[in-house]
Amino acid sequence: MLIRFRSAFLLLIVLSLPFAFSACSDDKEKEPATATVQVNVQSLVDGQNLQRDYPYQSPAGDTYTVQKFRFYLSNVKLISEDGHTVYTEPDSYHLITMDGKSGFKLENVPAARYNKMEFAIGVDEARNHTIDQFGDLDPSNDMVWDWNTGYKFLLLEGLFTGDTKVGGLVFHVGEDSNFMLFNMDLPQALDLRQKPDGNIVLQTELSDLFRTPHLIDFDELNTAMGGENARKIVENYENGFIKVASGN
Amino acid sequence: MAPLRFFLLAALLPLFLACSSDKDDGQTTPAPEKPKPYELAIPATLPRNFIIPADNPMTVEGVEVGRNLFYETKLSRNNTISCGSCHQQQLAFTDGKAFSAGVNGAEAKRSSMSLANMLWFSQFNWDGSATTLEQQAVKPLEDPLEMHQPLPEAVAKLQQTERYPPLFEKAFGSPTITKENILNALAQFQRTLISGNSRYDRYLQNQEVFTPDEVEGMVLFMTHPDPSTHTRGGNCGDCHGGVLLTTRTFHNNGLDAEPQDIGLGDITGRASDKGRFKSPSLRNITLTAPYMHDGRFKTLEEVLDHYNEHIRFDTPNLDPLIMEASNMPNGTSLGLTAEEKRKIILFLHTLTDTTFINDKRFSNPFN
Numbered sequence: 001m002l003i004r005f006r007s008a009f010l011l012l013i014v015l016s017l018p019f020a021f022s023a024c025s026d027d028k029e030k031e032p033a034t035a036t037v038q039v040n041v042q043s044l045v046d047g048q049n050l051q052r053d054y055p056y057q058s059p060a061g062d063t064y065t066v067q068k069f070r071f072y073l074s075n076v077k078l079i080s081e082d083g084h085t086v087y088t089e090p091d092s093y094h095l096i097t098m099d100g101k102s103g104f105k106l107e108n109v110p111a112a113r114y115n116k117m118e119f120a121i122g123v124d125e126a127r128n129h130t131i132d133q134f135g136d137l138d139p140s141n142d143m144v145w146d147w148n149t150g151y152k153f154l155l156l157e158g159l160f161t162g163d164t165k166v167g168g169l170v171f172h173v174g175e176d177s178n179f180m181l182f183n184m185d186l187p188q189a190l191d192l193r194q195k196p197d198g199n200i201v202l203q204t205e206l207s208d209l210f211r212t213p214h215l216i217d218f219d220e221l222n223t224a225m226g227g228e229n230a231r232k233i234v235e236n237y238e239n240g241f242i243k244v245a246s247g248n
Numbered sequence: 249m250a251p252l253r254f255f256l257l258a259a260l261l262p263l264f265l266a267c268s269s270d271k272d273d274g275q276t277t278p279a280p281e282k283p284k285p286y287e288l289a290i291p292a293t294l295p296r297n298f299i300i301p302a303d304n305p306m307t308v309e310g311v312e313v314g315r316n317l318f319y320e321t322k323l324s325r326n327n328t329i330s331c332g333s334c335h336q337q338q339l340a341f342t343d344g345k346a347f348s349a350g351v352n353g354a355e356a357k358r359s360s361m362s363l364a365n366m367l368w369f370s371q372f373n374w375d376g377s378a379t380t381l382e383q384q385a386v387k388p389l390e391d392p393l394e395m396h397q398p399l400p401e402a403v404a405k406l407q408q409t410e411r412y413p414p415l416f417e418k419a420f421g422s423p424t425i426t427k428e429n430i431l432n433a434l435a436q437f438q439r440t441l442i443s444g445n446s447r448y449d450r451y452l453q454n455q456e457v458f459t460p461d462e463v464e465g466m467v468l469f470m471t472h473p474d475p476s477t478h479t480r481g482g483n484c485g486d487c488h489g490g491v492l493l494t495t496r497t498f499h500n501n502g503l504d505a506e507p508q509d510i511g512l513g514d515i516t517g518r519a520s521d522k523g524r525f526k527s528p529s530l531r532n533i534t535l536t537a538p539y540m541h542d543g544r545f546k547t548l549e550e551v552l553d554h555y556n557e558h559i560r561f562d563t564p565n566l567d568p569l570i571m572e573a574s575n576m577p578n579g580t581s582l583g584l585t586a587e588e589k590r591k592i593i594l595f596l597h598t599l600t601d602t603t604f605i606n607d608k609r610f611s612n613p614f615n
Contacts, residue, residue, distance in 0.1 A: 053520045132292070134297065168571035170472070227476060
């Protein structure tokens, strides 16, 4: 109820605005130029779209399938070429999942020429330990451990057949120390001075989660719940796991 | 159609509002009374993410019709049972049986599920076969093993009563009863069945103190064991975590080597879904025995014993979260101690919400 009526009122107000301004007055405000940027995240394995239950080969040579893959992409920023304009997305927490949300819109991005993007994998300390949160941080979303440890930042579950063992893959990466910021160059500058929308494509490459510097052999390491094992996965983030594929 | 109509109305209104001279002649004739919006009160500990279908907004009058229908035996073929027969408030809207009793002594295929907090779900039944509450009710109403009455017959029966046409008129604007409005009203009532005042909820809000054993049970409940970091865990939260006490996901929890009832697998047709069932919310779990989709476990102790000692590793699609859960390095079972199991059960007892089971708004109006 709440939702419907609140949105009904909102709709009314929003729909009334053009009339309020255009019908009864002629003082058209010149709005500051802003743009909308659609960010899409593609989940890949060896360059192909990640598919549930499909048998993949890990860098260490084990066969594995994925049942669930999800992670928090947060604290998104765009930085202009001259460094003067920094766009910071408000309330920037996005739960990217292989069978659900794979993109989001950055609204009211100031018109500028951007060539850098900043984001994080995980939930920052300030928001990692409270339960009263909405949207993608809503604690009913299957990414909470308990109220002391906070959120799982990245979750991968599946099955594997190794050289000596057959079993499950359970990688739950969390903990404040594993929150990781990325600062990346856009492949080409995103010029929003002349056009109202832009697109950015991010890609995750699952194989690279298991490759460098820590080659993950599932016979030896097939679960991580924080601690040393989770740290290895986090240290692998920086070698190709996530990248900006395009921006235009 | 409703959303479209609503949208047009909303779009047209400003035309009149924006430039009108704000005069009111005070002479308006009273319009037929509109149903009042039903204000859901969401407890502080429950999520704010939920969706009310745009074509079935909740109204006070709609919920009232739904409550009447929920306890209405005329919805069954021989007028003997209602939804409330298998979903009894005192048992958190379950019935205490392994398999529910349908009309004429029939037995349902699976155990009756609690209806607490359905507002937050988008997949219903043990196998996720329904995706809206409106759609969900059709099965138990019509299934020969349950209430066994085609909806058109229910419509005809209710239409002949003195009670229902005026109730439907107040709620839906017409005394002519339709099957859609029966389903809408039942869904509206079920969305009001919110349970969020257990001791656990009060504990989360610092209004209640847990004993050290309860705290330990809670931590064990929420934790996936990791011998590499010396973290002991009961591994329950992987499927029953979060404030809803369920991740609302589907799992094969190793009950049988060859499950006869394959649950989600029947719905999706996917081999990898064979033997998966919804992990139900554990809110009010002390009231909802017997446990599992077929009610095979009578007590919580039996349930804990299953997860700790009797997982069938030869079942197809055993969940990786269960396969890879041991408190011992390279362990092949969960490996909780008897004391740890006892503490987890103590925590489970804090999830009982007596306000919920005694709330008059949810009770049988015919009593």
